Amino acid sequence: MTLTLTITERMARALGDLRLGVPVRITGGGATQWIAAVEPLTEGRLGDLRRSGPLTLAMTARRAETLKVRVYDGDLARIAVPEAADAGWLRAVADPAADLMHPMKGPFVAAREGSADVARAAIHLMKAARMLPAVLTVAEGEAAPELTTLSLAELGPELLRLPDLHGVVAARLPMALAEAGRLHVFRPDDGGEEHFAIEVGQPDRAKPVLARLHSACFTGDVLGSLKCDCGPQLRGALAQMNAEGAGVLVYLNQEGRGIGLANKIRAYALQDQGFDTVEANHRLGFEDDERDFRIGAQILRQMGFSSVRLLTNNPRKIDMLRTCGLDVVERVPLHVGETAQNRAYLATKAAKSGHLA
Numbered sequence: 001m002t003l004t005l006t007i008t009e010r011m012a013r014a015l016g017d018l019r020l021g022v023p024v025r026i027t028g029g030g031a032t033q034w035i036a037a038v039e040p041l042t043e044g045r046l047g048d049l050r051r052s053g054p055l056t057l058a059m060t061a062r063r064a065e066t067l068k069v070r071v072y073d074g075d076l077a078r079i080a081v082p083e084a085a086d087a088g089w090l091r092a093v094a095d096p097a098a099d100l101m102h103p104m105k106g107p108f109v110a111a112r113e114g115s116a117d118v119a120r121a122a123i124h125l126m127k128a129a130r131m132l133p134a135v136l137t138v139a140e141g142e143a144a145p146e147l148t149t150l151s152l153a154e155l156g157p158e159l160l161r162l163p164d165l166h167g168v169v170a171a172r173l174p175m176a177l178a179e180a181g182r183l184h185v186f187r188p189d190d191g192g193e194e195h196f197a198i199e200v201g202q203p204d205r206a207k208p209v210l211a212r213l214h215s216a217c218f219t220g221d222v223l224g225s226l227k228c229d230c231g232p233q234l235r236g237a238l239a240q241m242n243a244e245g246a247g248v249l250v251y252l253n254q255e256g257r258g259i260g261l262a263n264k265i266r267a268y269a270l271q272d273q274g275f276d277t278v279e280a281n282h283r284l285g286f287e288d289d290e291r292d293f294r295i296g297a298q299i300l301r302q303m304g305f306s307s308v309r310l311l312t313n314n315p316r317k318i319d320m321l322r323t324c325g326l327d328v329v330e331r332v333p334l335h336v337g338e339t340a341q342n343r344a345y346l347a348t349k350a351a352k353s354g355h356l357a
Contacts, residue, residue, distance in 0.1 A: 007150070007154040007155070007158050008158060008163075008189065008190050008191075009191075010148055010149070010150055011125075011150060011155070011158055011190065012190055012191035012192075013148050014125065014148045014150055015125065015128055015129045017147075017148050018035075018036070018037045018125060018126070018129050018131070019037070019040065019129050019131065020040065021036070021037065021040035021041060021042060021045060022036075022147070022148075023035060023036040023045070023049065023147055024036075024125070024147055024148050024149075024150065025140065025144075025147040025148065025149040025150070026118050026121060026122065026149075026150050026151070026152060026155070027149065027150070027151045027152070028117065028118065028151055028152025028153060029115050029117060029118075029152065031139065031140075032139070032140040033118045033137050033138060033139055033140060034049065034052065034137070034138050034139075034140055034147065035118065035122040035125070035135050035136065035137050036049060036135065036136045037126060037129070037131050037132075037134075037135060037136075038057070038087075038090045038091055038093075038094040038132060038134040038135060038136060039091065039094065039095075039131045039132045039134075040131075041087045041090060041091070041136070042087060043086060043087050046086070046087050046090075046136075049136060049138050050138075051141060052138045052139065052140065052141030053138050053139045053141065054080065054081070054138070055080075055081035055136050055137070055138050056078050056079065056080060056081065056111060056119070056136070056137045056138070057078070057079050057080075057081050057090060057093065057094075057134065057135070057136055058076055058077070058078050058116070058119035058120075058122060058123060058134070058135050058136075058137060059076065059077055059079075059093070059094065059123075059133065059134045059135075059285055060075065060076055060077075060123060060133050060285040060286070061074070061075050061076055061077060062281075062282045062283075062284075062285050062286065062287065063077075063094070063096075063133070063134065063282075063283070063284070063285035064076070064077035065282070066096060066099065066282070066283045067093065067105060067106070067108065068106070068108075069106075069108045069110055070108075070110040070112075071110070072110060072111070072112035073112075073116040073119070073120070075120070076116060076119055076120055076123055077110055078110065078111040078116060078119055078137075079108045079109060079110050079111065080108075080109040080111060081136070089105075090134075090136070092105060093105055093134065094132045094134030094285075095132055095266070095284075096266075096270060096283040096284060097266065097269060097270075099283065100273055117152055118137055118152065119135065119137055121150075121152060121155050121156065121159065122135040122137060123135060124159045125159075127259075127286070127290060128159075130259065130260030130261075130262065130263065131260075131263075132263065132266075132284065132285065133284075133285040133286065134285065162292070162294050162295070162298065163188035163189050163190040163192060163295075164188065164189040165186040165187065165188055165189075165195065165295070165298050165299060165302065166186065166187050166188075166189065167184060167185070167186055167302060168185040168186065168187050168194070169184075169185050170182055170183065170184040170185070170199075171183060173198070175198075175238065177235055177238040177239050177242055178198075178200045178201075178238050178239070178241060178242035179242075180200060180201045180202075180242075181198055181199070181200055182198070182199040182200075183196060183197075183198055183199075184196065184197040184198075184199065184299075184303065186299055186302070188295075193253035194253065195250070195251065195252050195253055195295060195296075195299060196250070196251040196253075197248055197249070197250050197251070197299050197300075197303060198238070198248065198249040198251060199247075199248050199303070200238065200241040200242055200245075200246060200247045200248065200249070201241070201242075201245045201246035201247070202246060203246040203247060203248060203305070204246070205304040205305060205306075207307075208307040208308055208309050208327070208329045208330070209246065209247060209248055209305050209307070209308050209309065210240065210241055210244055210246065210247035210248075210308075210309045210311065210332065211247065211248050211249070211250070211300065211305070211308040211309065211310055211311065212233075212237040212247075212248075212249045212250070212310070212311040212312065212334070213250050213252060213293055213296040213310075213312070213317050213321075214230075214233065214234055214237065214249055214250065214251050214252065215230075215252050215254045215255070215257065215258075215291060216251060216252065216253045216254060216255045217230035217231070217234075217255065217256075218255060218261055219264075220234075221234050226339045226340075226341040227268065227271075227341055229336065229338060229339075232336040233334055233336060234249075235336075236334060236336040237249055237311050237334060240311065240332075240334075248300070248303065248305065250296045250299050250300065252291070252293075252295055252296055254290075254291045254292070254295075257281070257288070257289045257290055257291055258289065258290030258291040258292070259281065259284070259286050259290055263284055263286070266280075266284055267280035267281055267284060268280075270283055270284070276344065276348045277348050278348055289316070293316065293317050293320035293321070294320060294324055296317075296320075296321070297320065297321050297324035297325070297326055298324070300321075300326060301324075301325070301326070305326070306325075306326060306327060307326065307327035307328075307329055308321065308326060308327070308328055308329070309328075309329060309330040309331075309332050310328050310330070310331055310332065311332045311333075311334045312331060312332075312334060313333060313334060313335070318331060
């Protein structure tokens, strides 16, 4: 039946459910579990989940390290949820905002028996939903409601799959920095955020194009934040393309290095407490950088480009484009926008994330 939902469609529905605080059912390994995001959890829904059986809280190893939780599952930790724990306690464990004010949240009892596959898939879903990577799991109860259902067998490949991008529309867009501009809109087949490409002039597809992969930064690109160099990099790249007469800037909707705007602002709040940008991401439970630059490679290929002169200070972008079959013939440095407010941030990117001078 053509109206039957595919795994891609059910996963998109599951992400929406989780953001709303609605549990999702995951089957596999001979059992069925419910998962629920900690961030939007209400006391009423917590009570409903607790009636199904003992609750387990799963978090990334990064967050577990901050909380001094024993990690037995490699990239994640599972802890037993105390009977007296309420939704506020769970959020305090998941969100590091108050760690310095209330550092002692344990003792925690870490699980080391049984499979962590459901918990691992659930944390991937939390990240895809741009929420804190902390999730409750519980064995399905007898009175099972109608929940979006995913199986581990189909969910694993879907989480690793690069969504297919479809060009939606393109139109001329004169800009202050590049009058000969054209904006292309690309839509992924998984219902996720759209990505864009700004083509300057008429680049020759037979020659290496001056290109930049630029990740969305609302605070820097739009508000002119002095905490990062994103806005100046965006404008500097467009100005350089305009000066050379041609280029393409791929604008990826991967705010906050892929953790989303809300989590990025959480990281800013942690930076106000004295942590650097990498430490803040780790305390939230994320890696240094959660972006997927394969998306940018896919867009460049769809636009007919096979070789680029890449405007970047980030070697990961070069490596990813080459892995995806694009020829990076030159790295073009882009050093603009250093301020008194972002000098330490830029130094951290160089020291801990390998950004080049």
